[in-house]
Amino acid sequence: MSVPMNCLGQPAQMPTVALNLVLSETRVYSGECLSATVLLDSADPDNAIQEFLAEISGVGQTGWVNIHTDKIYETEQAYLNIVVPLCQQPMELSPGRHKFGLRVTIPDSVPSSFESQFGSIRYSIKVQLIGNAEHCSAVEVFPFLVLAKSYFDDIPHAIIHFDYQDEIDFTVCTLPFGTVRLQISLPRTVFCIGEVIRAHLHVRNGTRKTLKDCRLQLVLKTQFEARSRYEQASDRKVVENVMDSYPLGRxxxxxxxxxxECMLRVPEQAVPTHQGSPDSIIVLSYVLRFNALPGIETEIPVVVTSLGYRQIVAEPARPERNGQAMKGGGRERGARRL
Known part of the structure; x- marks a missing residue:
């Protein structure tokens, strides 16, 4: 059966524009400037820009299904939403490549990028082009990473020497069987990404039983919180990931x-500690954990920062007119990694 030509829709025209993005760095610290170049390729001399925008967003999401109740839990939290016009007024596009600069300051308060089974914190740049026709309009989304800036100086109580002691009593049929005494010494309880943690450990086994599989671990604890999709109820999950382990034997x-010297390394790809506000849906914390069989487990809370100490450089003394010296003030020059 033949179909009249006037009943057929017009064939869709192929896109005549393409969008791309070049980042100066794929990862940016909070509080610093995100610099990028938006590339717009045009193939039609009749193309024109009506509106050209970049939307920088950061969103945290948590979600899962409770296998016992079949309830769906999911929550979304916005950390960042900035819209920047790339073109101030309509303009015609000549065939070829056009470049548009993009500079945005990432707020100090945003958390680090994070990916997990039950939640994520993601940042992206959505570039939207509205042209004078459908074939010269386009939308593309480009992800980027954020690392929350934090220093040792932000936690003064954690940069002093720390000694931890614990005693574990063993009983058999309510009768005392002996005591295991544990002592761990740390130069401090705050460490930065990529740093080696050096701990001095002493174990006194006062029982007659051999302690097996003794080890010291750096563990990341992640707490997720989400609300029920249909009810006024919330659910929490805690996931643990061993970042590094030091075997001690028997x-x-x-x-x-x-x-x-027990040495554990904070991985370069680790995410800094993030406590956030009381309504945070993702909380990241770290512990040093000592494990041994049978049934010995003890933990020391530690903090992981993205940077080490703030580096303070004193300005040189300047002489006064009467020949006396003036004291120079200090200036923050950045951060010193360990």
Whole structure:
């Protein structure tokens, strides 16, 4: 059966524009400037820009299904939403490549990018072009990473030497079976990404039983919170990830184990500690954990920052007219990584 030509729709015209983005860096610190160049390729001399925008957004999402109740939990939290016009007024597009600069300051308060099974924190740049025709309009989304800026100086109580002691009593049929004494010494309880943690560990096994599989671990604890889709109820999940582990072996009964230097490394791809506000849906915290069999587990809370100490550089002294020296003030020059 033949179909009249006037009943057929007009064939869709192929796009005549393409969008791309070049970032000066794929990862930017909070509080610093995000610099990028938007590339617009045009192939039709009749193309024209009506509106050209870049939307910089940061969104946290959590969600899962409770397998026992079949309830769906999901929550979304916005951290960043900035709209920047790339073209101040309509303009014609000549064939070829056109470049548009983009500079945006990322707020100090935003959290780091994060990916997990039950939640994520993602940042993106949505570039939207509205042209004088459908074939010269386009939308593209480009992700980028944010690392929250934090320093040792922000946590003064954590930059002093720390000694931790614990005693674990063993009982058999309510009768005392002995005590395991544990002592861990740390130069401080705050460390930066990429740093090696050096701990001095002493274990005194006062029982007759051998402690097996002793190890010191750096553990990331992530707490997710989401609200029910249909009810006024919320649910929480806590996920643990071992970032590094230092095996210590066995400790025989009635003996001591003394390790001068247990070394754990904070991975370069680790995410800094993030406590956030009381309504945060994703909370990140770290602990140093000592494990041993049978049934020994103890933890020391530690903090991971993105940078080390703030570096303060004193200005040189300037002489006064009467020959006396003036004290120079300090200026913040950046951060010193360890």
């Amino acid at each position: 400790v025989k009964g009635r003996t001591d184990l003394d390790m001068e």
